[in-house]
Amino acid sequence: MPLALLVGPANAGKVASLLDRYLAALDRDPFLVVPNRGEIERIERDLLRREPALLGGTIGTFDDLAERVVRRAANGSARPVLSRIQRAYVLSRVVATTALDGLAASAKFGGFAGALGDAVAELAGALIEPAEVGGELGRLYGAYREELDRLGLWDADAMRGRAADLAAGELSAWDGSPVFLYGFEDLTGAQWGLLEALSGRAEVCASLPYEPGRAAFEAVERTARDLAELAGPRIDELAAQGWYESPTLAQLERALFTDTDAEPLSDDGAVRFLEAAGTRAALELVGAEILELLRSGLAAEEIAVIVPSVESRRATLDTAFGSLGVPFAVEGSVRVARTPFGRALLGLLRFAFARGSRGDLYAFLRSSYAGLARSRVDMAEGRLRGRAVRAPERVEAETVRLLGHPIGMLDELRTAPGVIEGIRALAAGMLRAAWGLDRPPVGEAAGLDLLAEEAVRRALDEVEAWAALGGDASPEIVVQVIEQLTVPTRARDRGRVVVLDPTRARTRRFQVVFVLGLEEGVLPRRAVEPPFLPEGRRRELEQSGAPGARLVRADSLARDRYLFYTACTRAWRRLYLVREAATDDGRPLQPSPFWDEVVSRFSRPDVLRFTRRRALSALSWELHLAPTDHERARSIAALASSDERQARALASAGGFGRRLERALGAFSRETKLLSPAVLQGLRETGRFSATELERFVDCSSMWFVERLLDPKTIDPKVDARLRGIVAHQTLRSFYAGLPKRFGTDSIDPARLDEAVEFIHECLREAIAGQVRLELPEVDVLELEGALGRDLELFLRAEVELGLPLVPRRFEVSFGTSRSAPELQRGLELEGFTVSGKIDRVDVDLFSASAVVQDYKSGEAFSARKIASERRLQMPLYVLALRDLLGLEPLGGLYRSLSGEREARGMVRAGARESVPGLHARDYMEEEAFWDQVDEAVGLAGAAVGRIRSGDVRHDPRFGSCPTWCESWPICRVRRP
Numbered sequence: 001m002p003l004a005l006l007v008g009p010a011n012a013g014k015v016a017s018l019l020d021r022y023l024a025a026l027d028r029d030p031f032l033v034v035p036n037r038g039e040i041e042r043i044e045r046d047l048l049r050r051e052p053a054l055l056g057g058t059i060g061t062f063d064d065l066a067e068r069v070v071r072r073a074a075n076g077s078a079r080p081v082l083s084r085i086q087r088a089y090v091l092s093r094v095v096a097t098t099a100l101d102g103l104a105a106s107a108k109f110g111g112f113a114g115a116l117g118d119a120v121a122e123l124a125g126a127l128i129e130p131a132e133v134g135g136e137l138g139r140l141y142g143a144y145r146e147e148l149d150r151l152g153l154w155d156a157d158a159m160r161g162r163a164a165d166l167a168a169g170e171l172s173a174w175d176g177s178p179v180f181l182y183g184f185e186d187l188t189g190a191q192w193g194l195l196e197a198l199s200g201r202a203e204v205c206a207s208l209p210y211e212p213g214r215a216a217f218e219a220v221e222r223t224a225r226d227l228a229e230l231a232g233p234r235i236d237e238l239a240a241q242g243w244y245e246s247p248t249l250a251q252l253e254r255a256l257f258t259d260t261d262a263e264p265l266s267d268d269g270a271v272r273f274l275e276a277a278g279t280r281a282a283l284e285l286v287g288a289e290i291l292e293l294l295r296s297g298l299a300a301e302e303i304a305v306i307v308p309s310v311e312s313r314r315a316t317l318d319t320a321f322g323s324l325g326v327p328f329a330v331e332g333s334v335r336v337a338r339t340p341f342g343r344a345l346l347g348l349l350r351f352a353f354a355r356g357s358r359g360d361l362y363a364f365l366r367s368s369y370a371g372l373a374r375s376r377v378d379m380a381e382g383r384l385r386g387r388a389v390r391a392p393e394r395v396e397a398e399t400v401r402l403l404g405h406p407i408g409m410l411d412e413l414r415t416a417p418g419v420i421e422g423i424r425a426l427a428a429g430m431l432r433a434a435w436g437l438d439r440p441p442v443g444e445a446a447g448l449d450l451l452a453e454e455a456v457r458r459a460l461d462e463v464e465a466w467a468a469l470g471g472d473a474s475p476e477i478v479v480q481v482i483e484q485l486t487v488p489t490r491a492r493d494r495g496r497v498v499v500l501d502p503t504r505a506r507t508r509r510f511q512v513v514f515v516l517g518l519e520e521g522v523l524p525r526r527a528v529e530p531p532f533l534p535e536g537r538r539r540e541l542e543q544s545g546a547p548g549a550r551l552v553r554a555d556s557l558a559r560d561r562y563l564f565y566t567a568c569t570r571a572w573r574r575l576y577l578v579r580e581a582a583t584d585d586g587r588p589l590q591p592s593p594f595w596d597e598v599v600s601r602f603s604r605p606d607v608l609r610f611t612r613r614r615a616l617s618a619l620s621w622e623l624h625l626a627p628t629d630h631e632r633a634r635s636i637a638a639l640a641s642s643d644e645r646q647a648r649a650l651a652s653a654g655g656f657g658r659r660l661e662r663a664l665g666a667f668s669r670e671t672k673l674l675s676p677a678v679l680q681g682l683r684e685t686g687r688f689s690a691t692e693l694e695r696f697v698d699c700s701s702m703w704f705v706e707r708l709l710d711p712k713t714i715d716p717k718v719d720a721r722l723r724g725i726v727a728h729q730t731l732r733s734f735y736a737g738l739p740k741r742f743g744t745d746s747i748d749p750a751r752l753d754e755a756v757e758f759i760h761e762c763l764r765e766a767i768a769g770q771v772r773l774e775l776p777e778v779d780v781l782e783l784e785g786a787l788g789r790d791l792e793l794f795l796r797a798e799v800e801l802g803l804p805l806v807p808r809r810f811e812v813s814f815g816t817s818r819s820a821p822e823l824q825r826g827l828e829l830e831g832f833t834v835s836g837k838i839d840r841v842d843v844d845l846f847s848a849s850a851v852v853q854d855y856k857s858g859e860a861f862s863a864r865k866i867a868s869e870r871r872l873q874m875p876l877y878v879l880a881l882r883d884l885l886g887l888e889p890l891g892g893l894y895r896s897l898s899g900e901r902e903a904r905g906m907v908r909a910g911a912r913e914s915v916p917g918l919h920a921r922d923y924m925e926e927e928a929f930w931d932q933v934d935e936a937v938g939l940a941g942a943a944v945g946r947i948r949s950g951d952v953r954h955d956p957r958f959g960s961c962p963t964w965c966e967s968w969p970i971c972r973v974r975r976p
């Protein structure tokens with residue numbers, strides 16, 4: 001009985017005719033083969049609409065058909081079929097145990113077994129035996145087959161091949177039920193063999209989109225030819241039907257990929273073009289169009305967005321459609337690891353079994369599946385981050401301490417009788433914690449959780465079955481298996497726009513379709529040769545293989561052309577073609593040839609009339625195009641930069657008045673402190689540190705941010721501040737330890753190398769003293785290396801300078817409760833006291849005089865700069881030396897720890913002999929020296945007056961903000 005074939009262009013009624021025939025054969029228990037599992041549910045709904053009492057018949061995939069044949073005829077010789085996970089295990093074992101030469105290096109990489117699996121599936125599907133393949137691939141393929149035999153299992157390809165053999169040779173393999181199939185443009189050898197065998201013993205009817213001679217169908221040419229041979233005279237060629245609402249769409253279907261010089265089509269608005277710079281901008285443009293369509297009354301499920309790859313666009317889709325409020329559902333599959341449930345589960349599993357990180361544990365703890373209050377978890381994590389606690393043992397111990405109780409699910413996982421039991425109990429516990437036991441979980445989020453949990457449960461069943469066969473079921477392997485899991489997602493709900501890829505779109509129809517990815521390199525895709533079976537090798541193997549071998553694939557350009565044709569013909573009302581004109585960082589992208597193909601069918605004015613664009617610079621929408629209230633408010637704010645009056649009028653008419661005023665005031669914020677409580681606190685403050693007063697003079701906002709707001713970074717890192725702390729500590733230990741180590745107060749030039757050794761020791765101790773911070777080892781090494789070099793060069797510069805003074809006091813604190821009793825009162829000035837810490841005091845042993853030394857990681861200030869830049873600290877320290885420490889000041893020196901390592905500062909001219917070797921201009925005449933000190937006292941008094949009145953402004957020292965100031969996001973000042 002020859003096969004019946006229905007062919008014709010898209011929307012010629014082929015599938016409808018096939019379904020009619022299927023319904024007419026219901027009393028003979030027909031079998032309808034559909035392209036994928038997702039299609040079963042949809043086609044059942046479709047059939048029920050036509051025939052409400054649908055009794056009899058089976059709908060399934062090709063694998064279901066093969067399984068039915070095998071079940072009927074194998075007489076107990078059928079073997080169990082390997083699951084996908086078990087197959088991955090077998091492949092890994094084969095790769096690990098097969099001796100390889102040329103492929104040995106590649107076999108070490110993770111993707112090798114997966115690529116081998118694809119090649120083996122293609123070879124088995126093409127009915128090519130290992131001996132015909134030869135070489136290393138043949139060896140691996142043969143080893144895989146032997147392993148299956150050893151285990152007494154089949155894989156899906158072996159089962160299909162067996163089904164084809166049985167259908168050809170066993171009478172009992174098929175009972176004569178009619179078979180119908182659609183949605184197959186490419187048949188493997190095994191599928192072809194089964195179809196051929198069945199068509200010899202039952203009515204078989206297939207539908208195929210095909211028109212002879214049209215380039216759009218070049219990819220299905222071979223299938224059409226082979227089916228036609230089998231069908232003989234039983235071919236129904238259906239013509240294009242008047243299915244499209246728009247004549248433009250009907251004409252476009254006829255014109256696509258044809259070589260005619262026909263007149264341009266006239267566009268009635270049914271074909272539209274969207275161009276945007278960047279993926280997100282393109283999706284926002286699509287989202288805005290969708291919102292317009294929805295507002296016009298179109299049902300969301302009548303709109304499809306066809307994207308080249310659902311997986312790669314999912315995150316941007318969530319952001320772009322989510323922010324616009326476009327309801328959508330993705331058809332395809334999602335990795336369990338990307339679902340909220342999977343992320344939390346894998347976080348805990350990695351932490352428990354694979355020395356996971358703090359982030360892994362907290363990915364679980366922060367989720368609703370842990371059953372903990374989010375605020376408590378955030379508090380605990382903040383503390384751990386602040387202290388840079390990273391080692392897993394410490395993370396766990398500290399978390400338990402901060403939470404005040406053990407992490408129950410983690411403990412149960414570890415103490416379960418086995419890893420699989422532990423994970424099963426954990427997954428169930430997580431769902432309970434998130435959704436409770438009062439009522440069944442409902443809604444989209446719950447649905448995804450249930451799907452993910454079910455996928456995990458099934459995977460665990462498979463791992464268990466595999467372990468029973470002697471396979472590895474270690475915790476690491478189980479974690480790897482769950483990481484690879486995917487769950488199918490289907491757009492079941494009405495009221496949602498359907499997002500799907502071109503392959504899944506082939507059998508669907510919608511009123512409006514958006515086709516994305518029409519830029520260079522995306523559609524058509526760049527052809528990539530598969531690693532094991534390049535095109536030439538396929539041809540050789542097919543020619544040398546047994547009759548029926550089918551390994552040569554359609555040309556990838558022809559395949560993409562066919563997919564584009566089907567995508568364009570899914571819409572019966574309106575079609576949007578969407579392309580990215582540039583990447584997110586502004587690199588221009590050429591349009592895809594498919595875009596040009598459609599554009600070339602219309603006149604230029606029509607294309608321009610129905611094109612909408614969004615440039616990279618368009619951070620807000622044009623007001624009349626803004627799709628949501630939020631976007632409208634942003635557009636008005638953008639307008640305010642050029643026409644404030646009109647923006648104010650529009651904002652007040654639209655109810656955005658207050659929001660606009662806030663936006664307009666964003667860069668001219670009131671900076672004066674107004675809070676009575678804060679002002680009172682400041683008025684009552686009697687003590688100010690020299691560094692904070694200097695900071696206030698630098699910029700009063702800088703003082704406000706650093707001293708009052710005092711923001712902290714959460715994750716400690718090796719920054720200038722930490723370097724400064726360690727350097728100061730090192731120098732203090734070094735100079736304080738010199739007498740004991742070398743018997744001298746200063747560095748002996750003859751023992752400089754030993755001194756260098758000593759300072760490195762001090763440095764290591766100073767770094768180890770930062771125990772509160774668990775810095776990564778590489779950061780510690782970098783800190784030790786860089787600071788070690790700086791300090792060594794500093795010692796050399798110190799020896800070269802050769803001051804005859806003796807370093808005697810270090811880190812001399814005054815004006816605080818931690819200062820020595822006689823210094824606690826601080827430096828008393830008019831109406832306030834000053835506190836501070838002098839890094840080092842070098843004294844003249846023959847007189848009660850000394851010089852102040854202050855270490856600087858950056859530039860050392862000269863006497864002139866101390867005056868011109870209104871530096872307060874050094875003059876105030878000089879005064880403290882005299883009034884508090886009772887030493888006659890010779891001057892004050894800044895000692896730079898980097899760069900030229902110069903000693904600069906202000907020194908009394910009369911002290912030239914005690915403090916020799918400085919720049920001539922750093923020696924100041926007596927009067928100028930003390931004037932400088934008086935001026936600093938005056939500046940300090942003025943700063944205190946302003947602080948007490950809350951007079952905070954944006955007033956950087958030289959009128960513009962220095963580039964190193966990091967407070968500008970808080971100040972919200974415009975930066976040059």
Ligand code: SF4
Pocket residue numbers: 699700701702703705953954955956960961962965966967968971973
């Ligand atoms: S950003 Fe400018 S105004 Fe703000 S603190 Fe820094 S220097 Fe001052």
